[in-house]
Amino acid sequence: MSAAAPTWDPAQYLRHADHRARPFIDLLARVPDLPAERPRVADLGCGPGNVTALLAARWPTAHITGYDNSAEMLDRAHVEHEGPTAGGGRLDFTHADVRTWTPEEPYDLIVSNATLQWVPAHAERFGDWITALRPGGTFAFQVPGNFDAPSHRLMREIAPRHGLADTLRHDDAVLDPRAYLSRLADLGCAADVWETTYVHLLTGADPVLDWVKGTGLRPVLTALADEPEAREAFLDEYRAALREAYPPGAHGTPFPFRRIFAVARKEAR
Structure with a gap:
């Protein structure tokens, strides 16, 4: 079964909103002052808009547009976050595919989380x-x-046994931090690239499975949406593997999660 564009569930995604927002907050902390007093900002892959709203808190006079290709995510963003901001700026959301999105105007900040x-x-x-x-x-x-x-490796190992060999992304979905640094420096930017491993403490039954249902597992859930028995068979095997890989501790289930960050500043003339 070949991969299709995943469908998204904003409610499932937002179940771990605090943990998911923290890397974005850490990223924004390293973004320098922007060149315009009323900046123009693009958020690529804005999802339900909850972290896009953090941009308005940092730059209250900015006109910020969140771009996403999920109608479900955009519907949530429109309802909960769109409109004028307290500092006189504006927050809006529109459909776009990041694979082909090309800016039609100058921006002070382009960010993606x-x-x-x-x-x-x-x-x-x-x-x-x-x-x-x-x-x-x-x-x-x-x-x-x-x-x-393990959360992703086990997913890929189990998928072929359920006819999903070509459904999931592989470990080349992102570059090594050094490769990002080289790419951005070659483009004439002053680049700051780093990595952090967060250890999220998750609670509840099968919390790692609950986490990946909102993100990495979406291609599988999309592919098996019309096959409930096949979906449950995959989830049963994957759930058992995750329980072994991520045993709960006295205070919850530790879930290490490595992330890669890059901030590239274009030369000011």
Whole structure:
């Protein structure tokens, strides 16, 4: 079974919203001042808009547009976050596919949070996006770096036994941090690239499975949406494997999660 574009469930995604937002907060902390007093900002892969709203808190005068290709995510973002901001800026959301999105105006900041891992050859797009930045503008992103972790490795090992060999992404979905640094420096940016492993303490029954149902497992859930028995067979095997890989402790289930960050500032003229 070949891969199809996954469908998204905003409610499932937001079940771990605090943990998922923390890397974005850490990314924004390293973004320098933007060149315009009323910045123009793009958030690529904005999802339900909850972290896009953090951009408005950091730059209250900015016009911020969140871009996503999921109608379900955009519906949630429109309802909960769209409109004027307290500082006189604006927050809006629109449909776009990050694989083909090309800026039609200059931006002060283009940012992406846990999205580019879904975009094959995403580093090839960096040049177009950085070209669209104003001098002194910034391109910043964060991607998971945990494709060799048990949560993803087990998913890939189990998938072929259920006819899903071509459904999931592999461990080349993102680049090594050094490769990102080289790409961004070659484009003339002052680049800051680093990695962090968070150890999230999850609670509840099968919490790692609950986490990946909102993100990495979406291609499987989409592929088996009309086959409930096959879906449950996959989940039963995967659930058992996750329980062994991530045993609960006295205070919850520790879930190590490596992430890769990059902040690239375009030269100011």
